[in-house]
Amino acid sequence: MTRPKKLDPSSSPRAMLGAELRHQREKAGLSQEQLGSPLFVSGSFIGQLEAGTRRMRMEYALRIDEVLKTDGYFERNCKAATKSKYPDHFAEAADAEAVAVTIKEYTPLLIPGLLQTEAYARAVFRAYHPTAPEEEIDELVSARLERAQILDNPTNPLFWPVIDEAVLRRSVGGPAVMAEALRHIASLIRRHRIIVQVMPFSAGAHMALEGPVKLMTFTDAPPLAYLQGLSTGRLVDDPAAVAQYELSYDLVGAIALSPEASLALIESAAEAFAHDQ
Structure with a gap:
């Protein structure tokens, strides 16, 4: 109980x-x-x-x-x-994220939402909604940046993402946007606010190849997992299923680069995008 x-x-x-x-x-x-x-x-x-x-x-x-x-x-x-500024498939996960003690996730395609800059988020949402009016994109970007404010707290939650190397290489919004986005991540790492690992291409196959997963723990409730797909998402609280996702995350982290090597790769990618400008 x-x-x-x-x-x-x-x-x-x-x-x-x-x-x-x-x-x-x-x-x-x-x-x-x-x-x-x-x-x-x-x-x-x-x-x-x-x-x-x-x-x-x-x-x-x-x-x-x-x-x-x-x-x-x-x-x-x-x-x-139950009113929410987030899409129905993510609203409940956003509520849980806001009160989580730890957040760990594997992201194979994009920079995690909590780490996105305004320009990066705008490029993502414009790609998702190519014909949407600018006001709608503004609202989506604003909601995403508001979510990221949980990292303004100096210690809680503990945020530990593992991001695929593809995230560092995909030019979302162009070189200038990518350079800024990756430098933002590096800054948070150097301030010891977050822990980040990069899953390099050289690691080959691993347990999370089928998609992203977010794991959240709480002081007063059992852990949850959130699985997201194309315009869909599902919050999972079944203990056996959550344990399986936790194992997947742990195994992914075990073969990813160390935090130190990951930071070096992130900063190197940022410099490469800056040079491309």
Whole structure:
């Protein structure tokens, strides 16, 4: 069962809903497992809702109101708590990312979103949405940069990405954009804010060739994995599945370059793009 923590209900609609869920569940004398049973979810999932790690969906809100006899409270407040500036397939992962203690991920194609510069993010979103109005691209870029503000905290979360060498070689937005983007990563590394490893082409085949994976841990909830594809994404909380993704990440890190060698390669790639200008 997820350990309870003190929530600040005023911090967000999701925190408010989680705090009220815990209050009403305990008032009804139910454990997390007992409330999860009629919802066909685990007790850990209820704990994640209460902690604000997972967002409440309308189907859960309706059933919770029924079980806890809360007169439509969760239905009425669910919409406000689930509003997001992110796409539906990523909104829940963004919520979890914001409260994670550690974030580890393998990215085979692009610089991780938390490390992207404004120009790099703009080039990515313009490629994703070639006919979108500029205002829409601005909103997407703004949301991505806002996500990255979690790294303004000097210590939390621990962020440890493994990026494929292809990320360093693909010219997203042109040489000037790439030089800036890679120097930004190098700066964060040199400030000891993040740990980065590069998976070199010379490493050959490895366990994560099929796609990216993000792993998140929390102080008050079980770990989660996020898998992303083309305009789709899935948050995974099954312990066995998460353990398998953690093993994949560990094996990828074991054959990637060391952090020191990775920094040297990143800075070398940045200089090469700067020279190409």
